[in-house]
Amino acid sequence: MLKIMLRHISLLILTLFILSFFSFSLAYLFPGDPLVNLTGIRGSSEQTYALLAQQYAMNDSLFSQYWHYINHLFTGNWGLSFSSGLPLAEEISRSLAASVELSAYALVISFVIGLPLGFLSGLRHHKFIDYSLLSASVIGYSIPVFWAALIAILVFSVQLGWFPLSGRISLLYDIPYDTGFILIDILLSDVPDKEFAFQDALRHLVLPSMSIAIVTSTIVLRITRRSVVEVMNSEYIQAAYARGLSPRQVFVRHGIKNALIPILPLLVMQFTTLLTNAMIVETIFSWPGIGNGLIQAIYQRDFPAIRAGMLAVSALVLTFTITSDMVIQIFDPARRRPEDATS
Amino acid sequence: MNVCRQYLSRFISACLVSGGILSVLGCNPQNTEHQQPNGIIYCSEGNPASFNPQLDTSGTTVDVSSHQIYDRLLDFDLITGEIVPGLASSWSTSSDGLTYTFQLRKDIAFHSTAYFTPSRSFDADDVVFSFNRWRDENHPYHEVSGGRYPYINSVGLDDLIGSIERINRYRVKVTLVRPESSFLANLATDFSIILSAEYAKQLQAVGTPELIDTQPIGTGPFKFNSFRQDRFVRFDAHTEYWRERSTTEQLIFDITPSSSLRLAKLMTGECDAMAFPTHSQLDVIRKRKELILDEKPGLNVGFWAFNTSKPPFDNPQVRRALALAIDKNAILEAIYFGSAIPAASIIPPSSWAFQPDSRNTSFNPIEAAKLLRENGVEEGFSMTIWAMPVERAYNPNAMKMAELMQRYLRDVGIDANIISYEWSTFRARLNQGSHDSVLIGWSADNGDPDNFFRPLLTCAAIDSGTNRARWCSKEYDTLIDKALTYTDQEDRAYFYSKAIELISQEMPLMPIAHAFRYQAYRDDVTGIEINPYGGIQFRNVSKP
Numbered sequence: 001m002l003k004i005m006l007r008h009i010s011l012l013i014l015t016l017f018i019l020s021f022f023s024f025s026l027a028y029l030f031p032g033d034p035l036v037n038l039t040g041i042r043g044s045s046e047q048t049y050a051l052l053a054q055q056y057a058m059n060d061s062l063f064s065q066y067w068h069y070i071n072h073l074f075t076g077n078w079g080l081s082f083s084s085g086l087p088l089a090e091e092i093s094r095s096l097a098a099s100v101e102l103s104a105y106a107l108v109i110s111f112v113i114g115l116p117l118g119f120l121s122g123l124r125h126h127k128f129i130d131y132s133l134l135s136a137s138v139i140g141y142s143i144p145v146f147w148a149a150l151i152a153i154l155v156f157s158v159q160l161g162w163f164p165l166s167g168r169i170s171l172l173y174d175i176p177y178d179t180g181f182i183l184i185d186i187l188l189s190d191v192p193d194k195e196f197a198f199q200d201a202l203r204h205l206v207l208p209s210m211s212i213a214i215v216t217s218t219i220v221l222r223i224t225r226r227s228v229v230e231v232m233n234s235e236y237i238q239a240a241y242a243r244g245l246s247p248r249q250v251f252v253r254h255g256i257k258n259a260l261i262p263i264l265p266l267l268v269m270q271f272t273t274l275l276t277n278a279m280i281v282e283t284i285f286s287w288p289g290i291g292n293g294l295i296q297a298i299y300q301r302d303f304p305a306i307r308a309g310m311l312a313v314s315a316l317v318l319t320f321t322i323t324s325d326m327v328i329q330i331f332d333p334a335r336r337r338p339e340d341a342t343s
Numbered sequence: 344m345n346v347c348r349q350y351l352s353r354f355i356s357a358c359l360v361s362g363g364i365l366s367v368l369g370c371n372p373q374n375t376e377h378q379q380p381n382g383i384i385y386c387s388e389g390n391p392a393s394f395n396p397q398l399d400t401s402g403t404t405v406d407v408s409s410h411q412i413y414d415r416l417l418d419f420d421l422i423t424g425e426i427v428p429g430l431a432s433s434w435s436t437s438s439d440g441l442t443y444t445f446q447l448r449k450d451i452a453f454h455s456t457a458y459f460t461p462s463r464s465f466d467a468d469d470v471v472f473s474f475n476r477w478r479d480e481n482h483p484y485h486e487v488s489g490g491r492y493p494y495i496n497s498v499g500l501d502d503l504i505g506s507i508e509r510i511n512r513y514r515v516k517v518t519l520v521r522p523e524s525s526f527l528a529n530l531a532t533d534f535s536i537i538l539s540a541e542y543a544k545q546l547q548a549v550g551t552p553e554l555i556d557t558q559p560i561g562t563g564p565f566k567f568n569s570f571r572q573d574r575f576v577r578f579d580a581h582t583e584y585w586r587e588r589s590t591t592e593q594l595i596f597d598i599t600p601s602s603s604l605r606l607a608k609l610m611t612g613e614c615d616a617m618a619f620p621t622h623s624q625l626d627v628i629r630k631r632k633e634l635i636l637d638e639k640p641g642l643n644v645g646f647w648a649f650n651t652s653k654p655p656f657d658n659p660q661v662r663r664a665l666a667l668a669i670d671k672n673a674i675l676e677a678i679y680f681g682s683a684i685p686a687a688s689i690i691p692p693s694s695w696a697f698q699p700d701s702r703n704t705s706f707n708p709i710e711a712a713k714l715l716r717e718n719g720v721e722e723g724f725s726m727t728i729w730a731m732p733v734e735r736a737y738n739p740n741a742m743k744m745a746e747l748m749q750r751y752l753r754d755v756g757i758d759a760n761i762i763s764y765e766w767s768t769f770r771a772r773l774n775q776g777s778h779d780s781v782l783i784g785w786s787a788d789n790g791d792p793d794n795f796f797r798p799l800l801t802c803a804a805i806d807s808g809t810n811r812a813r814w815c816s817k818e819y820d821t822l823i824d825k826a827l828t829y830t831d832q833e834d835r836a837y838f839y840s841k842a843i844e845l846i847s848q849e850m851p852l853m854p855i856a857h858a859f860r861y862q863a864y865r866d867d868v869t870g871i872e873i874n875p876y877g878g879i880q881f882r883n884v885s886k887p
Contacts, residue, residue, distance in 0.1 A: 084572035157611050164613050166604065171575050171595045172382045174568075193380065200379070286604070288574060296573060 001330055008326035015318055023311040024069045030303045034058070037303045038069075039079055073311075079304040083296070088308045092290065096312055097180025098168065099289035103278045106209040107271060110216035117217075118224025122259070123251075125229050134225075137218035145277045149211040149284040156207060166286035169201045208285040212277045216270055223263045231259040265328040272317050279313075382593030383868065383884055386605040386614035390572055390598055393488065395556040396534050396878075397477055400493045400788075405533045405878040406618070407576055407596055412454075413536035413561035416445055416470065417527060419876045424693075424790040426531050430465065430562065431515075440522030440830060445470070447513040452583040453539045454566035458558050461541055465562055467509040472540035474507050474517075484543060487552045494534040494788065497798060497807055498525070524830045528791035533877040537562065564588045564882040573598055589870060589885040609634060609863060615886060616864035616871055618879075622680045622739045628863045638682070639873040641860035644689050644795070645737035645784035647728075647748070648811040648852040652776060655720055659849050663704070664714035665780075666853040668755045669748055670706040675856055678744050682861070686854035688843045689785070689795050693875065695832055696792030696839040702847045712755040722756035729773065729781040730763045736858045737784030744782055744855075774808045781811050782855075789876050792839055796823045800851060814851035 027037040035049070035058050053059060057068045072078070078088040121133040157165035168182045169175060175197065178185045183205075186197045231237065232255060240250045279291025286292065290313055297305035391407040392399045399405075416431040428434075431445040451465040476484045477492040478501045495501050505520040519526060529535065542560040546552050559567050562585070565578035576596040580588070597614055599605045605617040606624050610631065620628055620636070628636045649656040649665065656662060671685050687703040690696050715724075728748060730741035738744065745761040752759045764772060773781060787794045797804065801820050804810035819842055826838035846852075862873050870883035 086572065153607070158607055161611055165607055165611055166599075166613060170379060170613070171384055171577070171597055172380045172593060174577065196379065286599075 004326060004329050008322050008329075012319060012322045015322070016315060019311065019314055019318065020070060020073065021066065023307055024066050026307045026310075027303070030307075032303075037307075039304070078308045081297075081305045082302040083300045083305070088305055091293070091305070092308055092312045094177065094180060095288055095290045095293045095309075096316065098182075098287060099275065099278055099282065099291060100316075101181045101183075102205075102208055102212070102282065102287060102289060103271065103274045105205055106212035106216060106274055106278065109209055109213040110220050110270070110274075111267070113213065114217040114220025115224055118221040119228055119256075119259070121221065121225040122228025122232065125232075130225075133221065137221050140214050140218035141222075143214060145211060145215060145280050146284055148214050149208070149281050152207045152211050153284070163207045164204050165207070168204050168287060169197065170204075173197045173200060208278075208281050208287055211281050211284075212274060215277060216274055219270055219273075220267060223266050224259070227259045227263045228255070231255055234258075261332065265324070265332065268324045268328070269321070271320060271324075275313075275317065380593065381591060381886070382595060383589075383591050383615050383881060383886060384595045384597050384613065385879070385881070386599045386608050386617040387576075387596045388598075388602070388605070388618045389600055391570075391576065393556050394559040394567065394570075395488070395538075396536060397492050397495065398488055398556060400497075400534070402786075402878070408559065409533035409536060409878045410563065410874075410880040410882065411565040411578055411594060412559050412563045412567060413538075414451075414563055415531060415533075415535050415537065416447075417531040417535075419531050419790055419874075421872050421874055421876075421880075424695075424875070426527050429531070430470075430537055434527075436830075440524075440828075441519050443517045443519070443526070444510070445515045445517070447515065448585065449513060451562050451585045452581075453542070453562055454560050454581055455583075456558075456560065456566055456568075458554075459539075459542050459545065459560050461539065461560075463541060465537070465539075466512045467515045468540045469537050470515045471507055471509055472543060473536065473538045474504065476538070477501055478504055478507070483547060484552060484555070488556045492534075494532065497809070498529055498794075500526075500529050500535075521828075522830075523827045524835065525789075525791045525793045525827055528789045528794075531876075532789045534788070565594045584882075586882065589881070589883050591881070591885055594881050606863075609865065612865065614865075615868045616862070616884075619734075619736075620861050620863045621734065622682055624863075625680070625682065625861065633866050635864055635866050635868075637862045637864075637871070637873055638859045639875060640684070640691065640693050641736055641858055642691055642693060642787035642790070642875045643737040643784060643860075644686050644691060644857055645683075645735075645782070645855045646686070646689065646852045647780060647782055647855060649780045649850075650776060650778050650811075650813055651851050652813040653779060655718065655724075656779060658718055660714055660718045661720055662850040662853075664711045664718065664720070664755070665752070665757075666704045666850055667707045667711035667714065668757075669751050669853070671704070671855060672706070674744055674747055677747060678738070678740050679856055679858060683856035683858040686857050688846060689799055689852070689854055690792055690839070690843065691787075691857040694787075694790070694792050694795070696795075696836055698840050698843050701843055704850075704853065708751070708754050715755060715757070720757070723758060724756065725758040725760065726752075726779040727760050727762050729769070729778045729783075730761055731766070731781075731783055732763045732769060733766050735784060735786075736860055737786060737856070738782060739858070741782040748782075770808070773811060776813055778811075783811055784855075785809075787876065792835075793823070793827060796826075796839065796842055800846065812851035814849070816845065816849065819845050 027034045030037045035053055035056060038056055039052055057064050076089045078092065080086065081088055081091060084091070117133055121130045124130045153165045156162050164170070173191060175182065175185050175189050175191060178188050182201045183198065186194060186201055191197060237250060237254055240254055278289065279294070281287070282289040282291040283295045290309055294306065294309045297309060387403065387406060389403040391404040392401060393404055394408045394412065396405045396409040415429045417426050418429040419425070420427045430448055430451065432448045433446045435444050447465070447467060447470065449464070453461040453465060455461060475482045477495045479485060492501070503519050503521070503523055503526065505518045508516045510516050538555065539560045543552070543555055546554050564581055564584045566581045568577040568579050570576045575598060578594040580592050597608070599608060602619060602621050602624065605614065606620065606627065608614040609617045625636060628634045649662045651657050675683055675685055684692070685703070687701040688698060690698070728745045730745035731738060734740065742761065742763060749759045749761060763769065785795065785799055798809040800810055800812065800814055801823055802815035805813050805815060822838045822842045822845070826835045829835050860873050860875065862871055864871050868884060868886050870885055872880065874880055
């Protein structure tokens with residue numbers, strides 16, 4: 001176990017190092033003065049420029065510049081945004097929280113929809129309901145996320161007026177920023193009409209999270225179905241039947257657990273796909289997340305924001321992927337490599 | 344397997360029930376709307392550059408700040424256009440027109456916010472401070488936030504005022520260096536706001552004077568709460584406001600740059616009112632019964648200016664010929680969708696200086712071609728039409744307009760090339776005068792006709808970058824200056840009629856249209872009025 005942990009942690013550190021180096025070099029790859037790209041401060045006086053150059057060690061070797069960059073990253077000095085002039089560390093942590101929140105809710109919805117339907121489809125293998133669910137999942141999987149989002153807006157917001165089409169909560173509610181998760185922030189806040197604020201935030205969540213969940217649910221459905229089919233056809237299930245257990249007992253005692261074990265890691269890995277889809281949906285629903293922020297930054301050629309945003313997103317995805325892989329390997333010995341299994 | 348199915352169907356129905364609960368929570372808009380906190384959400388088009396309109400003439404900054412946070416000594420009556428009392432309850436003018444004495448209102452409270460608690464009400468010190476900030480280069484606040492006061496500088500208000508004195512706590516005397524009848528109108532514009540001298544003093548003491556423009560304090564109907572770039576500006580009601588005010592507790596500017604998203608939010612009720620509906624959206628708004636579209640003639644003019652500093656455009660006959668070649672009515676239909684009236688001069692009909700009998704050019708391509716040939720412009724002559732890249736009320740689609748004009752010009756043997764750059768580059772290059780002609784326009788900041796004549800065509804306006812025709816006529820300048828020395832409207836109108844005549848003879852620009860102004864909002868909102876003299880006002884806006 002220690003070996004697995006060490007291997008994953010060293011992999012994480014190495015990849016993060018490469019990532020940080022790549023992001024550092026962006027300041028030189030973007031057009032213009034690297035110092036301006038780094039700091040986001042334009043049109044400064046000569047004196048300020050010299051001071052900044054000294055602070056960022058611009059006149060020293062590349063290695064020492066990189067060292068300064070890493071130092072700044074760790075001390076939370078991620079530079080300033082060109083467009084807003086605000087510190088990026090705070091801006092990005094806020095918007096990243098909003099994206100993670102949206103993805104997390106979408107993941108929950110995908111499980112709630114995908115898992116039972118996957119089980120149903122698997123248990124009714126090669127029956128009408130299986131074919132219908134499979135066809136529906138092909139359609140769901142083929143719909144581009146942005147298109148689904150736009151159709152949802154058109155139908156449920158503009159035509160029917162059921163759900164709002166932008167933001168996380170009506171601006172009339174002034175919810176103080178705390179954890180970055182709007183529902184939790186509402187519960188923690190002391191605003192009057194907390195209950196209505198909560199309802200309002202839920203209404204804002206429905207369309208964006210459902211738009212993302214369409215694709216993920218179909219993936220969950222297909223993975224679950226396949227696993228259920230395999231498990232229910234396996235020899236130990238047949239043996240269980242032979243022992244005289246009822247179908248219900250077979251399914252509850254052996255089916256569910258054995259079908260879920262191999263798919264959970266696959267499902268956890270869906271989180272990264274989900275985050276990418278969430279970033280697309282954010283721009284459509286004006287959700288104040290990192291995807292929306294990055295698109296705005298690209299429009300405005302806000303290099304410090306692009307760089308820091310990309311670093312934050314890739315570091316998050318990387319940490320999540322490697323950590324979940326590690327946890328899965330620790331708890332599921334079947335997935336370990338032979339040499340680990342014997343250790 | 345039957346049991347499996349039973350088990351599954353129970354599980355699925357449980358999921359559906361929980362999904363149902365979620366949708367019940369969400370699907371009942373009427374229920375939640377009533378329980379929402381009281382407030383007005385206005386979908387605006389961009390981020391304000393500052394919260395002080397003295398520093399920026401852009402409409403976005405003015406809308407957010409001028410009428411929400413601040414008051415002025417004088418105001419315009421939105422219906423009659425007359426100058427009416429604001430923070431000054433009355434004023435008197437000396438017989439030589441040089442001295443103005445303002446009597447100020449008493450017990451007018453400044454905003455009390457998380458960052459400032461006033462210890463006294465508004466008085467003469469605040470007026471002296473606010474004026475001296477832009478007027479006196481040695482004033483400690485003059486250089487704060489850049490030291491540029493674009494509107495004040497462009498109308499020369501800073502040079503016009505010789506001195507400003509406090510007579511007593513509620514009386515202020517302003518002495519001008521020369522009489523000028525547009526002085527009072529300029530004090531009523533969106534830019535002549537009154538700041539708090541006490542707040543300034545406090546900020547200076549702690550060494551953060553620049554906060555005066557980012558964390559503003561005024562006497563207006565709303566007080567600043569917070570601003571998040573690209574997201575919103577939040578205001579709370581100023582409960583001690585001196586005038587009658589709406590019952591709205593909050594005012595929020597929801598920053599939404601895309602006009603289609605603004606309209607969508609207006610339809611879904613996420614906004615109560617929206618900024619700048621585009622001309623193509625007007626019909627959609629008219630058809631929705633829950634939306635209201637107000638329209639009013641705007642104080643603006645869209646025109647085609649010729650660069651008179653370049654041959655052959657320095658020849659008035661050539662300019663006249665070009666104007667004759669264009670069918671103005673066809674352009675109006677294609678570009679403004681009937682939301683504008685044709686312009687005969689630069690002055691719109693809602694101004695008192697308007698001359699109903701101004702000479703208009705009529706469409707006559709034969710005459711145009713003849714005039715061109717007579718003045719040495721041969722067939723195949725090539726020229727440029729610069730077209731604005733942005734949408735403005737006075738010209739909603741300059742590119743399309745240029746394309747139409749290209750076709751008309753081809754008929755008289757002129758080969759026109761259309762040129763457009765990104766907006767800031769466009770303006771910068773226009774200032775260099777490298778254009779042959781340009782499609783642009785002007786919106787008034789106050790009801791005074793001088794606000795059209797002076798910036799658009801005087802010699803001095805070439806340098807300040809508002810005279811796009813680069814036309815300089817001593818005779819015209821004299822007429823405009825002379826008009827200002829009279830206070831009687833009829834006397835001034837005489838000089839302006841002469842000026843209009845001169846423009847139609849010389850034709851430095853071809854006036855095209857005076858466009859209507861539009862305001863779209865939901866039917867449960869009351870009290871929104873189009874302000875022909877500038878920024879939007881939310882003082883009287885209410886929602887049940």
